[in-house]
Amino acid sequence: MLPQLDATHDPRLASWVASANGHPDFPIQNLPFGIVSAGGGARRAAVAIGEKALDLDAALAAGLFTGDEARAVEAMAGGALNGFLALGAGPRRALRARLSEILREGAPERGKAEPLLVDLESCRLHLPARIGDYTDFYVGIHHATNVGRQFRPDNPLLPNYKWVPIGYHGRASSIVPSGTPIRRPRGQIKGPDFAEPVFTASRRLDYELELGIWIGPGNDLGAPIPIGEADEHIAGYSLLNDWSARDIQAWEYQPLGPFLAKSFASTVSPWIVTPEALAPFRGPQPARPEGDPSPLPYLADTADQAGGALAIALEVHLLTPGLKEKGLAPQRLSRSDARHMYWTAAQIVAHHASGGCNLNPGDFLGTGTISGPDGTSTGSLLEASLGGNQPIRLESGEERSFLQDGDEVVLTARCARDGAAPIGFGECRGAILPAL
Amino acid sequence: MLPQLDATHDPRLASWVASANGHPDFPIQNLPFGIVSAGGGARRAAVAIGEKALDLDAALAAGLFTGDEARAVEAMAGGALNGFLALGAGPRRALRARLSEILREGAPERGKAEPLLVDLESCRLHLPARIGDYTDFYVGIHHATNVGRQFRPDNPLLPNYKWVPIGYHGRASSIVPSGTPIRRPRGQIKGPDFAEPVFTASRRLDYELELGIWIGPGNDLGAPIPIGEADEHIAGYSLLNDWSARDIQAWEYQPLGPFLAKSFASTVSPWIVTPEALAPFRGPQPARPEGDPSPLPYLADTADQAGGALAIALEVHLLTPGLKEKGLAPQRLSRSDARHMYWTAAQIVAHHASGGCNLNPGDFLGTGTISGPDGTSTGSLLEASLGGNQPIRLESGEERSFLQDGDEVVLTARCARDGAAPIGFGECRGAILPAL
Numbered sequence: 001m002l003p004q005l006d007a008t009h010d011p012r013l014a015s016w017v018a019s020a021n022g023h024p025d026f027p028i029q030n031l032p033f034g035i036v037s038a039g040g041g042a043r044r045a046a047v048a049i050g051e052k053a054l055d056l057d058a059a060l061a062a063g064l065f066t067g068d069e070a071r072a073v074e075a076m077a078g079g080a081l082n083g084f085l086a087l088g089a090g091p092r093r094a095l096r097a098r099l100s101e102i103l104r105e106g107a108p109e110r111g112k113a114e115p116l117l118v119d120l121e122s123c124r125l126h127l128p129a130r131i132g133d134y135t136d137f138y139v140g141i142h143h144a145t146n147v148g149r150q151f152r153p154d155n156p157l158l159p160n161y162k163w164v165p166i167g168y169h170g171r172a173s174s175i176v177p178s179g180t181p182i183r184r185p186r187g188q189i190k191g192p193d194f195a196e197p198v199f200t201a202s203r204r205l206d207y208e209l210e211l212g213i214w215i216g217p218g219n220d221l222g223a224p225i226p227i228g229e230a231d232e233h234i235a236g237y238s239l240l241n242d243w244s245a246r247d248i249q250a251w252e253y254q255p256l257g258p259f260l261a262k263s264f265a266s267t268v269s270p271w272i273v274t275p276e277a278l279a280p281f282r283g284p285q286p287a288r289p290e291g292d293p294s295p296l297p298y299l300a301d302t303a304d305q306a307g308g309a310l311a312i313a314l315e316v317h318l319l320t321p322g323l324k325e326k327g328l329a330p331q332r333l334s335r336s337d338a339r340h341m342y343w344t345a346a347q348i349v350a351h352h353a354s355g356g357c358n359l360n361p362g363d364f365l366g367t368g369t370i371s372g373p374d375g376t377s378t379g380s381l382l383e384a385s386l387g388g389n390q391p392i393r394l395e396s397g398e399e400r401s402f403l404q405d406g407d408e409v410v411l412t413a414r415c416a417r418d419g420a421a422p423i424g425f426g427e428c429r430g431a432i433l434p435a436l
Numbered sequence: 437m438l439p440q441l442d443a444t445h446d447p448r449l450a451s452w453v454a455s456a457n458g459h460p461d462f463p464i465q466n467l468p469f470g471i472v473s474a475g476g477g478a479r480r481a482a483v484a485i486g487e488k489a490l491d492l493d494a495a496l497a498a499g500l501f502t503g504d505e506a507r508a509v510e511a512m513a514g515g516a517l518n519g520f521l522a523l524g525a526g527p528r529r530a531l532r533a534r535l536s537e538i539l540r541e542g543a544p545e546r547g548k549a550e551p552l553l554v555d556l557e558s559c560r561l562h563l564p565a566r567i568g569d570y571t572d573f574y575v576g577i578h579h580a581t582n583v584g585r586q587f588r589p590d591n592p593l594l595p596n597y598k599w600v601p602i603g604y605h606g607r608a609s610s611i612v613p614s615g616t617p618i619r620r621p622r623g624q625i626k627g628p629d630f631a632e633p634v635f636t637a638s639r640r641l642d643y644e645l646e647l648g649i650w651i652g653p654g655n656d657l658g659a660p661i662p663i664g665e666a667d668e669h670i671a672g673y674s675l676l677n678d679w680s681a682r683d684i685q686a687w688e689y690q691p692l693g694p695f696l697a698k699s700f701a702s703t704v705s706p707w708i709v710t711p712e713a714l715a716p717f718r719g720p721q722p723a724r725p726e727g728d729p730s731p732l733p734y735l736a737d738t739a740d741q742a743g744g745a746l747a748i749a750l751e752v753h754l755l756t757p758g759l760k761e762k763g764l765a766p767q768r769l770s771r772s773d774a775r776h777m778y779w780t781a782a783q784i785v786a787h788h789a790s791g792g793c794n795l796n797p798g799d800f801l802g803t804g805t806i807s808g809p810d811g812t813s814t815g816s817l818l819e820a821s822l823g824g825n826q827p828i829r830l831e832s833g834e835e836r837s838f839l840q841d842g843d844e845v846v847l848t849a850r851c852a853r854d855g856a857a858p859i860g861f862g863e864c865r866g867a868i869l870p871a872l
Contacts, residue, residue, distance in 0.1 A: 132568075133609050138692060148691075158690050163633050164624055168692035169605035169699070173569050173794050174657055183658040185791035188600055188732065197599050199732050199790070221610055221701065222619040224872070248791065254594050255584075256574060256604035257693020263605070263793040265657065296624065296635050354635070355621035355684065356872075357699040358609050436660070436792075 003093070003279040008100040011421040015103045016110050017117065020050030024414060025424030031099050032236070032271035032426075035079060036123040043079030043126055048271055048426070049103055052117040062112050064102060068094035080130045081272065085235040086361035088217045089275070092235070096276050125270035127177050128238070129214065129362035134175060134266070135352060136210075136242060136366035137167040141342040143369040146383040162292050165299070165343040165351040170242075170366065171263035177270045178239075178428045184405065184435040185264040187248035201435035202245035204388060205403040208369040209316050209379035209411055211338055212240035213345050214272050215363040225353040227301040230346035233359065236272035237345075239314075239411045239428035240366045243267065246382055246402070268364070269411070269428035280420035282307045285344055298354055299347045308344030311417065312425075313337055314370055316379070317410040322396035330410055331395055333384060336370050336377040338413075405434040439529070439715040444536040447857040451539045452546050453553065456486030460850060461860030467535050468672070468707035468861075471515060472559040479515030479562055484707050484862070485539055488553040498548050500538060504530035516566045517708065521671040522797035524653045525711070528671070532712050561706035563613050564674070565650065565798035570611060570702070571788060572646075572678060573603040574804035577778040582807060582819040598728050601735070601779040601787040606678075606802065607699035613706045614675075614864045620841065620871040621700040623684035637871035638681035640824060641839040644805040645752050645815035645847055647774055648676035649781050650708050651799040661789040663737040666782035669795065672708035673781075675750075675847045675864035676802045679703065682818055682838070704800070705847070705864035716856035718743045721780055734790055735783045744780030747853065748861075749773055750806055752815070753846040758832035766846055767831055769820060772806050772813040774849075841870040 007013075008029065014021045015028040026032065026048040036046045036053050046053035059065065060073040072091035075083035084092070102109040138144055141161070148156030160166065176182075184205055190197035216235035219225050225233055242262060249261030285305045294300065301308075314337060317330035343351070348367070353359055369379035378384040381402050385391055391399035403409070413425035443449075444465065450457045451464040462468065462484040472482045472489050482489035495501065496509040508527035511519035520528070538545040574580055577597070584592030596602065612618075620641055626633035652671035655661050661669055678698060685697030721741045730736065737744075750773060753766035779787075784803070789795055805815035814820040817838050820828055827835035839845070849861035 133607060135695075160624075160626075160633075160687055160690065163626075164688050166688070166692055166695075168695050169607055171569060171605055171793060172608075173796055173799070174792075176657070183792050186660075187791045188596075190596075190599075196729065197596075197732070199734050221612070222872070224622075245791070251596055252600050252602070253691075253693075254596065255689075255693070256602055257689075257691070259571075259602075259604050260788075260791040260793065264791045293632065296633070298635050352696075355623045355681070355696040355700045356610075356619050357607060357696065360609055363609070436658070 003276045005279055008096055008276065009280055009420065011419065014105045015049060016105050016107065017050045017052055017103060019052065023050045024422065025426050026050055027421050027423060028100060028103055029421040030273065030277045030423040031096055032273045032277065033081060034128045034271045035081065035126040036118065037126065038118050038123050045073065045076035045081060047099055048120065051120050053120055053123060054113060055116045055118060058116045059113060062116065064109055064112060065098060069098040082129045082362040085129060085214060085216050089232060092274060093276055096274065125177055127175065127268060128270060128272050131172045131175055131362055131364045132360045134170040134172040134364045135167050136170045136368060137165055137348055138368035139165055139341045139343040139348065140368050140370040140379060142340055142373050143371040143379055143383065146371060146378065150387045165348050167352065168257045170266065174263055175266045175268055178267055180267065180430060181433045182243055182265045182430045183433045185245050185248065186435050187245060187260050188251055189247040190251045197251055202247055203402065204246035205432065206244045206246055206381045207316065207409045208242040208244055209314055209336060210240040210242055210369055211367045212238045212268060213348065213365040214238065215359045215361060215365065218359040218361055218363065219353050221358040222356040224356060225350055227299055227304060227346060227350040230349040231275065233349055234275055234345055236274045237278065238272060239269035239413050239425050241267040241409060241411055241428050241430060242366055267428055267430045269426050271426050273425050277423055278310055278415065281311045281415040281417060283309050283311055285309045286339055295347065299350060301346065304344055304346045308346050310338045311415060313414050315412045319408040319410065320394060320396060320398055320404065321406040322398040323394060326396050328395055333392065334376060334378050336372040336379055338370060340370050340372050341367055403432050405432050407432050439712045441715055444532055444712065445716055445856065447855065450541045451485060452541050452543065453486045453488055453539060455488065459486045460858065461862050462486055463857050463859060464536060464539055465857040466709065466713045466859040467532055468709045468713065469517060470564045470707045471517065471562040472554065473562065474554050474559050481509065481512035481517060483535055484556065487556050489556055489559060490549060491552045491554060494552045495549060498552065500545055500548060501534060505534040518565045518798040521565060521650060521652050524668060528710060529712055532710065561613055563611065563704060564706060564708050567608045567611055567798055567800045568796045570606040570608040570800045571603050572606045572802035572804060573601055573784055575601055575777045575779040575784065576804050576806040576815060578776055578809050579805040579807040579815055579819065582814065586823045601784050603788065604693045606702065610699055611702045611704055614703055616703065616866060617869045618679055618701045618866045619869045621681050621684065622871050623681060623696050624687055625683040626687045633687055638683055639838065640682035641868065642680045642682055642817045643752065643839065643845045644678040644680055645750055645772060646676040646678055646805055647803045648674045648704060649784065649801040650674065651795045651797060651801065654795040654797055654799065655789050657794040658792040660792060661786055663735055663740060663782060663786040666785040667711065669785055670711055670781055672710045673714065674708060675705035675849050675861050677703040677845060677847055677864050677866060678802055703864055703866045705862050707862050709861050713859055714746055714851065717747045717851040717853060719745050719747055721745045722775055731783065735786060737782065740780055740782045744782050746774045747851060749850050751848045753848065755844040755846065756830060756832060756834055756840065757842040758834040759830060762832050764831055769828065770812060770814050772808040772815055774806060776806050776808055777803055839868050841868050843868050
């Protein structure tokens with residue numbers, strides 16, 4: 001069942017945490033969960049509020065939670081949220097409602113809670129969960145079209161695209177939290193003009209703008225998740241930068257798909273934005289273009305078609321050494337939206353489990369690159385530079401076809417609509433280190 | 437460094453565990469490690485010896501180990517061998533040497549050790565380690581050729597095959613130990629004569645005969661493993677059946693590779709056969725055919741080329757309802773050999789880490805299907821039945837193009853050569869349940 005709007009979404013709500021009011025990412029209507037540590041201390045479960053994080057382990061010890069709320073925080077023990085994700089929507093909603101009470105202006109709990117706040121700036125932000133398996137999908141239809149066009153100008157989308165939510169298994173071990181530097185990979189590369197490949201540093205390093213889905217309770221092996229129940233297994237969302245070495249990919253990917261071109265690193269934003277926080281920004285799945293097939297029954301659900309799309313503005317910003325030198329801000333390269341997903345999150349989950357594959361709490365599913373329909377909304381440099389053939393000109397006078405050493409990529413995600421308090425995801429950031 | 441032959445390999449060694457002497461899989465020269473439970477009890481680390489398993493946790497408590505041997509067994513705590521795999525070769529070799537002493541005929545430790553034996557037949561055998569990430573390679577060149585020929589008769593191998601150890605990420609959550617029943621998956625299937633796909637039970641369910649490599653210490657993110665050190669990160673081997681739904685695969689796999697066609701289940705044999713046990717069966721990498729490229733420097737190592745190949749006879753046996761009804765034994769469908777790997781295990785490991793991807797203790801790498809050069813040595817039914825066009829005739833009078841419900845597939849692996857005691861891997865077994 002899709003989450004309903006309730007008192008926690010009221011746009012008039014303000015928090016006694018002053019920095020939360022009007023905060024572009026973490027006002028009191030958001031309340032995303034994560035894992036933080038401060039001063040080299042242990043990892044603690046936390047909720048972000050403005051420029052602060054409330055230490056939930058400490059808040060539990062201070063007696064601020066009872067019942068389902070307490071059960072939710074108890075399940076966050078051990079420096080990872082997997083146990084909490086496993087509990088599903090009930091305890092998560094109870095905790096959200098209670099946090100909204102505790103943190104709102106005038107709350108009698110302020111005296112107990114205020115000493116348990118830590119400055120986000122002084123915190124280290126970790127991956128919010130241990131990721132057992134990571135899968136990356138390909139549901140950004142404009143991305144699939146743009147990339148396909150580079151290979152097959154007349155027929156960019158393969159025949160299965162509008163039937164199958166295309167996905168592939170990714171590498172879980174090399175997923176890192178926002179802020180972790182990214183080492184440019186070396187790999188086998190064969191230029192079109194060379195007879196033999198060489199092993200060298202990638203020269204076509206790229207980002208990919210994606211959303212990621214955190215799995216909640218999940219399913220047993222052999223027991224598919226019906227589309228009507230898929231939302232119950234979605235515990236939240238983060239941003240994902242699926243770094244890609246296009247030259248390694250081009251040589252290695254036939255016939256079994258991308259491998260080392262992706263597995264050197266993927267960056268995730270550290271806060272899990274819940275389905276509850278996103279409830280005001282859901283809407284109907286965009287109408288399929290005339291002639292597109294209807295989803296097969298195992299992917300079709302009336303409620304999902306009516307409310308399964310998410311209006312999330314997604315942006316890519318680039319900060320280069322040249323921009324830094326001139327004192328310029330990170331330059332926005334693109335602005336897209338999660339509404340450009342051809343399949344909903346519920347369809348992704350139901351498809352993944354449809355053959356019996358078991359999804360576990362803390363598994364992470366990338367959507368694939370979410371590009372928009374034109375050149376201002378591309379989710380990768382491969383698209384923005386038309387395969388490297390048309391470099392982007394930056395305000396610093398620099399040009400980029402692909403990423404250079406020292407470049408820093410920042411992805412952001414923000415939701416806004418009339419009558420709702422805007423919320424955001426926080427940053428998904430990574431800077432490129434030179435190859436070894 | 438490759439393991440050397442020592443007293444533990446002496447073919448004249450016999451054990452006071454009578455069933456070990458002449459045992460086709462687990463004589464005293466093998467000593468593979470695993471995780472067992474008996475009578476619903478806790479998971480315990482164990483070593484297989486003949487028809488028995490020695491409870492290593494109990495043997496540690498009984499004071500049978502000191503120093504590195506004790507450290508090795510202590511690291512096996514918690515019902516999974518990951519901590520032991522992380523220790524690397526030193527403690528593993530010390531434990532092997534000590535177990536060889538304890539279990540050999542005339543050992544004074546017999547009195548202490550004999551009560552700690554359990555019957556393998558009464559044990560439940562679990563996955564030996566928690567698998568963080570699972571990768572499947574494609575290094576069986578005859579398999580790649582056979583499958584490629586079905587699509588491209590004149591040019592079966594793609595241009596990258598002899599340069600790149602081709603691999604892709606697989607699904608870790610659905611790996612199950614030998615004996616677990618396998619539910620036939622449902623999925624999207626589009627027959628060549630149909631305009632649209634349907635969601636239905638797979639009709640082209642297949643096995644794949646593979647070896648699997650268990651990762652030992654592993655590497656940090658961004659720190660590749662040089663080929664000369666790759667063997668130090670291989671903790672052992674098991675058999676792997678990478679069940680495959682060919683009809684789901686054919687429709688879904690472009691452009692990102694196999695996904696739900698594989699992720700419904702993979703079966704692993706429960707014993708980790710160590711590099712030490714396999715030392716007598718190593719030999720030179722088969723000469724590359726005239727005209728094949730030399731491995732690039734990051735994959736080239738003199739010692740690996742001299743001793744990196746493993747002579748392991750691999751067999752597929754099938755037990756059908758019809759064979760059972762007639763009282764017939766499982767029928768051998770094929771006999772192959774791990775020498776047909778185009779790349780060595782060390783090359784697989786070095787390639788996987790070459791771009792900086794981190795491998796962790798307990799990660800599992802499949803070799804890909806290991807077929808031989810002719811029709812008696814195919815590692816899958818897809819090959820044996822020429823894409824389903826030429827069914828196999830069984831001794832029961834039944835025919836098989838692909839697996840039917842109730843069919844049971846048993847993979848075995850055995851090593852033998854003059855002057856060495858033969859050893860084996862135990863079974864990798866799974867029976868097909870009807871689709872839901």
